[in-house]
Amino acid sequence: MRTLLIYPVFPPTFWSYDKSLELVNRKVLLPPLGLITVAAILPQTWEFKLCDRNIRDVTEAEWDWAELVVFSAMIVQKEDLLSQIKEAKLRGKCVAVGGPYATSVPSEVEAAGADFLVLDEGEITLPLFVEALKRGENKGIIRTEEKPDVTTTPIPRYDLLELDAYDSMSVQFSRGCPFQCEFCDIIILYGRKPRTKTPAQLLRELDYLYDLGWRRGVFMVDDNFIGNKRNVKLLLKELKIWQAEHQYPFRFNTEASVDLAQDAELMELMVQSNFDAVFLGIETPDEESLKLTKKFQNTRDSLTETIDTLI
Incomplete structure (x- = not known):
């Protein structure tokens, strides 16, 4: 499965540190740890590319390449998240969304067109999502009340990051x-x-x-x-x-x-x-x-x- 991981834009806030980052010649304060952990939990036979939109836009080549588009976001990223979900659906992509914003307000993400809402902690819900795909399902909301044992969490896929930007x-x-x-x-x-x-x-x-x-x-x-x-x-x-x-x-x-x-x-x-x-x-x-x-x-x-x- 060719999987494109997209991290939405942070608008200027207390946490964006825009002016401070200019002084040290960096584009972004921190990487999307959630998304690179998702990439580590999903089957490693899948192919992955990551675009942090705080660094650059998604390229046409990446859109064309992707079979599945995965988003994760916090509430401060809401505007760009919903916009990018709609963009992915206009391009005919299967879209899965998780992270704290979707987990807290799933209705808004679903209304934007997301096919799968993979909510709560991914160590439990991501394998269920993979099983749903194997069964041929094309839509669903996957939740859990369980809390995973984080000693089983794999090493995040730091290799997917543009390290010099952070x-x-x-x-x-x-x-x-x-x-x-x-x-x-x-x-x-x-x-x-x-x-x-x-x-x-x-x-x-x-x-x-x-x-x-x-x-x-x-x-x-x-x-x-x-x-x-x-x-x-x-x-x-x-x-x-x-x-x-x-x-x-x-x-x-x-x-x-x-x-x-x-x-x-x-x-x-x-x-x-x-x-x-x-x-x-x-x-x-x-x-x-x-x-x-x-x-x-x-x-x-x-x-x-x-x-x-x-x-």
Whole structure:
């Protein structure tokens, strides 16, 4: 199956970093980790091409080549996603759509003309999608309430990326978050019990990036990297050794909850592994607002003292 993976355009937002990227001569901050993971889960007898529309447009040759077109997107990419679904259907292509936006608002994606909605976590739903194709089905919505064991997730297909266009690479160690912030959809999408890969599994992904020649930043895309502190410490103890053995080829950054400041061992392990930045979910210094939105983890200690500890 000739499969074209398309990542829709991000409009200018806080997260697009357009002007900053110009200064370092890069086009995009991060690659579409979801799509290259999809490519790794689908049958490896299939052929794959990837077009990140934040880098360039889909070529006519790619449209002509494709038998199946696969999209993944977040809500901020909605406009371009729906436009590209319609473009693919005008060209007579079979279209499958997944990712957080389609999972949250499947009706809009279906209305745009998608043939298959492959929703929720792909380790479970993508094999079901492949089976549907084998049965000759040409339309369907594939969902699951199960949460997959991410220790079975294959190494993403980083080889499909135009590496020089990106400022940083993306890897994922865990999915889910133990907290209950009412404004966040992560616990709906991935659950409140963080599931992690094994340290050896994550290091194999770094080995692959290293072998491809990557020598810049790596973003741990986990929505709360320290959601499972026990397993994160196991990873970091191995990662600091890997970094030293490879002469520290990567600098890491990630997102974490403010309770990171309560664990000196964890902070030291992150420093030893060459983490140089952490995006914190502070939200507001107003304690009543934090309680109202159920972000109780930010009310346990003084936020000022917490930040001072981290700095």
